[in-house]
Amino acid sequence: MDAKLKAPNPWLLFIRSTDGMITVAALIAIAVHLILWLAVGAEEIDKNWPLIAIVVIGGIPLMWDVVKSAIKTRGGADTLAAVSIITSVLLGEWLVAAIIVLMLSGGEALEGAASRRASGTLDALARRAPSTAHRLLGSSLLDGGMEEIAVADIAIGDVMAVLPHELCPVDGEVVEGHGTMDESYLTGEPYVVSKSKGSQAMSGAVNGDTPLTIVATKRAHDSRYAQIVGVLHEAEDNRPEMRRMADRLGAWYTVIALALGGVGWIISGDPLRFLAVVVVATPCPLLIAVPVAIIGAISLAARRGIIVKNPGMLENASEVKTVMFDKTGTLTYGRPVITDIHTAPGFEEDQVLALAASVERYSRHPLAEAIREGAQTRELNLPDVVEVSERPGQGLTGMVGGHLIRITNRRSALEIDPDSGNHIPVTSSGMESVVLVDGNYAALIRLRDEPRASAGEFIAHLPRKHKVDKLMIISGDRGSEVRYLADKVGIDEVHAEASPEKKLEIVKKHNERGATMFLGDGINDAPAMAVATVGVAMGANSDVTSEAADAVILDSSLERLDDLIHISARMRRIALQSAGGGMVLSIIGMIFAVFGVLTPLMGAIVQEVIDVLAILNSARVALPKGSISDFDTPNKSS
Known part of the structure; x- marks a missing residue:
């Protein structure tokens, strides 16, 4: 597991947080008060000063946060605690006020520890983007050398060198060199792309093993990588607000508690009766039980190889109605495989595949590995290659057993062997390599990025077991490829050749009809993930x-x-x-307080007992008995 993807220790976050420090301080203040209370001859003010200090120092910041939260969320779980603190202070019940500060700060610290998410998406983009680039002083790498400049200083028309394994700094056109670039995280296409003179280079793409010379066609701030950053900025700024579970439950609970408190005050004429009610009503099962359950879920997920970056999503992941998949690396493995080999008369499949794989051992073309693996799967013996070359526009050539083997595309094959048009089958989709032997068409090797073995079963499982009512694929890949995959796994709705902007637009539209989930694995998926109710990254390939x-x-x-x-x-x-049970117990306690059975201090103690029961129940989340999943894969017995 990558260190940067390890789930942070929520208990460490608890202690380091402001609310956590207030919680510890409140415990110390209450302990000091009890010691002073037991001391002989201590004055009343001497007994209460630790309580007064913690209520003033810790209570005021908490109250301010509660007020801001109440304005934003139309009131919720914290509002009642704030009312209790104010009432306690007005009536001089400092111990009660300190206990409520302890409960409120403890709940806030737990929730903060569970939900803390420094959204580092844009920071990760900034770290990935190159800050400097290499501008040539002459017309080529060998003519005049180069100078290092800031990427922001690149002008249109500048001749730039992109060295092996570097990120392309700006959009441009290749003018010298022949190699490959990995654009998969930017475009959604699953393969490395060959580059030669005249090819377009995309900012943010990773160069292969050979240096390329490009002419900048755009400034850095207008290039594709910058556009994706801009879309992600928009997505982060417009991330939908999800009202937390505690606030949704606490809104009506607060009304009940205040109403009962008012009844107690009216029938007794004693404001302490109101205080006793609201102290018992302090919604700590909501403030503490929910974040404890979230922390347990984070731990349970981590044990199953799932890193929860935004714990708030745990409230929504099981409620999603629309699930949107990127194609490559999510529903597919992200690597091509041979689907079939069409041979010309006089050639056998294994014969041609062995010749092609022999030559492909010396190639870094994106389909070369698939052809080599195809030959390995068939356990073919690969003959030796005497000489090999790969020139721009001519494909890969090699001498094998006295024959000239050329692996190229359909267009080049027709130029070399015009008669091949009578034999090469029409292909509407997928990838292909044409094999020529001594200048004559020998075979067409078709390849596809095949779906995961469990993809079809999983797609059927979502509506059947999880009440998902809408499934779709949103991919930057070609329409024919996406439709092929959709048909294979059983998805009807397809959005192909979708840019990051288009993906973001689709997710926003579906957010309006309910909770959404987006699954992807590339940089081009990041904006859609950021704005979806639940964004899931398949694999840790990209920061x-x-x-x-x-x-x-x-x-x-x-x-x-x-x-x-x-x-x-x-x-x-x-x-x-935990929350519901705690609230029911609290309501029972409130009824006792209405009739004077519980004093404010007794009410605070009763509430603490209820809190412990709620916390113990919430802790069960991390300790399931047996399997928690009901999905049986094709390779697993049902």
């Missing part, structure tokens, strides 16, 4: 994607995604049990 996602599935398996949905459902169920 940017991992930061934009709410959760990262480290082994890129759909089985782990099912685990995540079940963990979310388990967390919600147990959190609601």
